[in-house]
Amino acid sequence: MPTGVALRDVREQLFDAAERVLLRDGPSALTSRAVTTEAACAKGVLHRHFADFDAFLAELVLDRIARIEDQADTLRDSAGTGTVGGNLAGALTEVFGPVAVAIVALVTSRDGLRTRLRQAQVAGIPILAEATAMIASYLVAERELGRIDADAAIDTLAPTLIGAGHLLFADRSGDPPEADAVRKVVDTVVGRS
Structure with missing residues (x-):
């Protein structure tokens, strides 16, 4: 070297x-x-x-979490524009890029990394938890604008969208899902376009 x-x-x-x-x-x-x-x-x-390799990996994950937080601001700012379904489908496609999907697999496979992330006050499964918060924040903004039902169960919708999105994108060896497949999941979960 x-x-x-x-x-x-x-x-x-x-x-x-x-x-x-x-x-x-x-x-x-x-x-x-x-x-x-x-x-x-x-x-x-x-x-x-970095103190050790798990510290390096934890910093990598935290850095990628910060990128989702930036994406959350952009998504929330899109409330009231385009369609709810289109905005959500775009957000899911962006958040579940190959790196994010691979990082979820990395976190679930390394005990030392999960310990470091818990020490850094990261709750839940990194990437998925932040993506859920991003979607929930966007849905709240859309609800305030009247573009989704006032009684929409955002605490249920957001994790459902993230779970379904993760399943669509989780195959590391295959091609990412078609845009229509992502949109179908969004429209099914949210019930609107």
């Missing part, structure tokens, strides 16, 4: 390398050696920036 070469934004380079390994080879292949090899840097680089 190269040494003495200055790396720019080491954290992002390592995160990007971890994502590539995760997508290509799955959660079981994600090791510190695989990440640093993919990032073309010495193994010590990862350990200079």
Whole structure:
């Protein structure tokens, strides 16, 4: 491995390398050696920036959670525009990109990572919990605008949409679902377009 070469934004380079390994080879292949090899840097680089590999993975997950929080702002701001079904289908397609689906599998397969995330006050299954909150926030905004029923059970609708969306996108080896399939699930759950 190269040494003495200055790396720019080491954290992002390592995160990007971890994502590539995760997508290509799955959660079981994600090791510190695989990440640093993919990032073309010495193994010590990862350990200079993170206490251990589970700390690195926890930071990766937290970084990806922050991206969902940004997406939540965009989705909430879309309330009152387009169609509810179209907005939700787009949000599900975006949130369940290959990296997010792979991260859910990673979290469920690594006890040490789940422990770190609990220590960081991350509740539920990361990515899925934040995506549920994102959908719920959007549905509240749409309910306030009168675009969904005033008595809509948002605490039921949001996790149902996330669960159904995750099942649609969870096959790592297959193609993502067609837009019509996502929209059909949304319309079935929400009952509106």
